[in-house]
Amino acid sequence: MTPAAGDDGRTPPAVITLGECLIAFVAGSPGPLAEVASFERHVAGSEANVAVGLARLGHRTAYIGRVGDDGFGTAIVRRLRGEGVDVRWITVDPAAPTGVYVRERRVLGPVDVRYYRSGAAGAAIDADDVGAAAASFAGARWLHLTGITPALSASARSAVDAARRLARRHGLTVSVDVNMRRRLWTEAAARPVLRDLVAGADMVFADLDEAGVVLGSPPTDAGAAAAGLLALGPSTAVIKLGAAGSYVRTGAGDEATHPGFLVPTAVDPIGAGDGFVAACIAARLDGLPWPTALAWGDAAGAAVVGSLGDQTGLPTRPELDAIIAGGRDAVR
Ligand code: KDG
Numbered sequence: 065m066t067p068a069a070g071d072d073g074r075t076p077p078a079v080i081t082l083g084e085c086l087i088a089f090v091a092g093s094p095g096p097l098a099e100v101a102s103f104e105r106h107v108a109g110s111e112a113n114v115a116v117g118l119a120r121l122g123h124r125t126a127y128i129g130r131v132g133d134d135g136f137g138t139a140i141v142r143r144l145r146g147e148g149v150d151v152r153w154i155t156v157d158p159a160a161p162t163g164v165y166v167r168e169r170r171v172l173g174p175v176d177v178r179y180y181r182s183g184a185a186g187a188a189i190d191a192d193d194v195g196a197a198a199a200s201f202a203g204a205r206w207l208h209l210t211g212i213t214p215a216l217s218a219s220a221r222s223a224v225d226a227a228r229r230l231a232r233r234h235g236l237t238v239s240v241d242v243n244m245r246r247r248l249w250t251e252a253a254a255r256p257v258l259r260d261l262v263a264g265a266d267m268v269f270a271d272l273d274e275a276g277v278v279l280g281s282p283p284t285d286a287g288a289a290a291a292g293l294l295a296l297g298p299s300t301a302v303i304k305l306g307a308a309g310s311y312v313r314t315g316a317g318d319e320a321t322h323p324g325f326l327v328p329t330a331v332d333p334i335g336a337g338d339g340f341v342a343a344c345i346a347a348r349l350d351g352l353p354w355p356t357a358l359a360w361g362d363a364a365g366a367a368v369v370g371s372l373g374d375q376t377g378l379p380t381r382p383e384l385d386a387i388i389a390g391g392r393d394a395v396r
Pocket of ligand 1: 084086108109110111113165212245334335336337338374
């Protein structure tokens with residue numbers, strides 16, 4: 065395997081993340097998959113989305129993963145590098161293709177997401193890939209993980225464990241987005257792994273459904289979801305409520321909520337949760353209090369919903385500020 069040429073590596077990243085970066089084919093028009101004739105090609109993958117979101121908000125971020133030796137892998141590396149993400153730890157696997165997924169867009173009802181990723185390069189990530197990046201952990205502040213990576217393969221699970229151990233050794237804050245993907249594993253298979261992931265994190269992000277998967281029964285509300293997740297070990301639980309905003313509770317008993325932002329035209333909701341997570345982490349790295357972090361998260365999530373593709377709408381700082389300030393329809 066050859067490393068993808070990238071960053072000069074002089075400045076350590078603030079945030080490290082790892083996972084499987086995918087090519088997404090997003091329906092060019094709304095409607096059922098069977099009727100869609102054209103697709104837009106985008107770069108996706110939850111952790112990569114978070115890395116790009118953080119980079120747009122001014123934080124140095126490194127991504128560890130594998131892509132195939134094909135045009136899609138090249139597109140991923142170029143895209144992440146172009147966004148300023150440190151891609152030194154993305155390796156190009158000559159033996160497996162880059163994973164792909166296809167998704168509809170719907171005006172009403174849930175969007176169907178179909179993965180074509182089994183046997184793809186990204187799932188073969190292992191603890192050695194993380195070990196190769198060990199030096200980057202020394203100067204970093206944060207490790208972000210999701211529940212998608214351990215669902216991919218045993219080696220991917222070992223990569224997550226290796227990253228957690230390095231993060232602990234170097235005193236990084238560890239965040240976990242539960243990101244339950246029922247098309248990758250069953251609730252029964254996922255629960256023990258996700259519980260372990262949550263227990264080993266400082267900060268957990270989940271929606272109500274995901275909190276229910278981790279806890280074994282649906283929580284009555286965001287407060288109950290956060291309390292249940294906090295009881296597993298993290299010091300902060302952030303509950304994503306979609307269009308209804310977000311809620312946070314800390315082990316010290318602090319709480320905050322944000323009502324969310326109205327998105328007049330929801331173009332494509334996939335990736336909004338990653339935008340939310342990226343902006344929350346950015347705010348916390350910037351030393352901002354939780355009410356502001358939730359407002360940033362909700363604004364970034366809304367911005368993602370308003371454009372096609374997981375990463376297209378991820379806001380820069382001026383864009384984030386403009387959404388939060390509201391008021392003007394156009395800058396002329
Ligand atoms: O959060 C968005 C992700 O779901 C998408 O980019 C694809 O990473 C992905 C996955 O495994 O679902």
